[in-house]
Amino acid sequence: MMHILLVASFTLPFAYCKTSGELCKGTGERAPDGNWYCSEVRAITYRNISQAGVYNRTTYVDPGAGICGHETVQYGGTGPLTPLFGEVSMHLRGPMNVSKLAVYQLPSDMHTLQKRKTIPFYNRRRALRKREVGLMGQSPHQAPQQGLLLDKRTHNTSTSCRPRTITATVTVTDCELNVPTTTTVPTRNTTCNSPALPCMSTPRISVPSVRRSRTDCTYKNAAAAATVLEELVATATSHPIEQAGRAAMRHVVREAAADWSRVAYYRSVAPAEATGLSFLANLGDPLQSGTFDYAFGNSLSYVSSNGGKVTSESMPFEGTLGTSEREIAVFSDKACDQDCPYWRPNATSHFGWSGSSKAFFIEFQMDHYQNLGNDQGLISDAPAWWFLNAAIPRILQYGNDRNNVPCSCWSTGCGEFDAFELLGNGEERAKSTLHRQGNLEGGDSNYFKRPVGRMLKFAVIWHYPSITARVLDDDFDFSASLSSDQMQQLVSYDADSWVHSLFAIGS
Known part of the structure; x- marks a missing residue:
């Protein structure tokens, strides 16, 4: 080049x-x-x-x-x-x-x-101008100005820097939980691809233990994982966990089920x-x-x-x-x-x-x-x-x-x-x-x-x-x-x- x-x-x-x-x-x-x-x-x-x-x-x-x-x-x-x-x-x-x-x-x-x-493609811009002429009865001389107005619309540009997690499968308790009093549940996704691999997690919050026993480290569908998380949230009502933590867990549930x-x-x-x-x-x-x-x-x-x-x-x-x-x-x-x-x-x-x-x-x-x-x-x-x-x-x-x-x-x-x-x-x-x-x-x-x-x-x-x-x-x-x-x-x-x-x- x-x-x-x-x-x-x-x-x-x-x-x-x-x-x-x-x-x-x-x-x-x-x-x-x-x-x-x-x-x-x-x-x-x-x-x-x-x-x-x-x-x-x-x-x-x-x-x-x-x-x-x-x-x-x-x-x-x-x-x-x-x-x-x-x-x-x-x-x-x-x-x-x-x-x-x-x-x-x-x-x-x-x-x-x-x-x-x-930023539209050139042919799309022409189509927008043509459409505006048809809908608003403008003359061809007015249409380009309307097209430019469309291009200059402003939007709210606020952005969130909050970390996101992704996998739609939430693997919270696929690895068996067997803790005497409390256990930890990730505020984000716990990722574990197979029984041969250790579970990897992001920051955690403590909630009362919910004993689950499964043979693998991955829930196979989002609905099952979401159900477990909802149960964990429900059991946390009697535990001194902050409201923000519960909200974060509910967010994980929503993310898990999202398309x-x-x-x-x-x-x-x-x-x-x-x-x-x-x-x-x-x-x-x-x-x-x-x-x-x-x-x-x-x-x-x-x-x-x-x-x-x-x-x-x-x-x-x-x-x-x-x-x-x-x-x-x-x-x-x-x-x-x-x-x-x-x-x-x-x-x-x-x-x-x-x-x-x-x-x-x-x-x-x-x-x-x-x-x-x-x-x-x-x-x-x-x-x-x-x-x-x-x-x-x-x-x-x-x-x-x-x-x-x-x-x-x-x-x-x-x-x-x-x-x-x-x-x-x-x-x-x-x-x-x-x-x-x-x-x-x-x-x-x-x-x-x-x-x-x-x-x-x-x-x-x-x-x-x-x-x-x-x-x-x-x-x-x-x-x-x-x-x-x-x-x-x-x-x-x-x-x-x-x-x-x-x-x-x-x-």
Whole structure:
């Protein structure tokens, strides 16, 4: 990509994880030397990504001096500053054909984003103006002004920084409770994927013991878990527990039973549709959208439907990235406002998707195509689907300042998750990796098979405190909502499975 040549030195936030010749952490085939080596799997769960840590957040970008400033951020196990529990952006690199994209969140997490200002696609803006002319009897000369008024509506931009949890299955007492007087119940979700794993929990409150005996560590449906929690709340009436604690428990019950709503959707096949999404690329041009300077190169900008040219307005994606020379960054359709973390001056900036409960679904195909021009230092025929802390592309996805200091927070560990990445020219094995430099990180050595000559449905699901990437059945429907039971089935781990690998990030 030509814009990268304008930067003297730059870093590549791509995954360089373990190769198939290294030991696997999960499933695999035992070689004659007794070691376990990689194998094709259908799902990989990165278990317990919730740990405290530190990274450097960008506080200013000075294009004149070519310098970026930073401050140290210390974060806890969850919250808006925790890598990948805060806002993330979605990224696509060719060669790739994308048929569908869908983003899901719980209602409590999607509420704040819905308040933000929507930036419509160009064709949608024209449709709005046409509709207003028809409904209000305005002349064509008046219609554009009305359309602009619609674009400038203001909304309440208050935001909640309260940590969210996600898994729809509440595993409070699946592990047998047998305490003489009292026991502890998590105010958030207790996550335990199989009897072989210890239960992991977030902050706790003490309530009287309710003895439950089950043979596994997971309630199989939200209704059963909700019933147990309601009983626990009821028994707490005679116990000196604060009202806030009981309210928190009831909130967990509501979250457990909630459906996941589709907050963004795209499909390339007729009838084409794109709602809740913005498609950007590092092609900034101050005459159209985004910005450019000789210190940091091109910022994010709106991009043409094939990802190849900067545009002045948000455009729908046509679904094809012809080679690895084409990348697209996908954000929500909400433009950054005063509540958005710092972004590069004059860049095109949008909100990503935040919370520890979010899910991304894709249907794509990755046939083999070599780069058309020179590689410009990049790999060829190496498609990828990955997620970044949204602050990275809003600042500078690729590049250092003039003191050779990384401008974004990527190098200090603010978070990247590579869900489906081919690491070399013509590779057939897609790898996954969690990047948090200087903090706990890692990559499972098992792999997903590249979809050549066929479409593949795939999902990445944040379910506190873990992330699961998995292949979906061909008939899986990206419907307007998904039940908590459906989500639980997608992320459930079977210790006896040969096609679901477990990679523990934290203990």
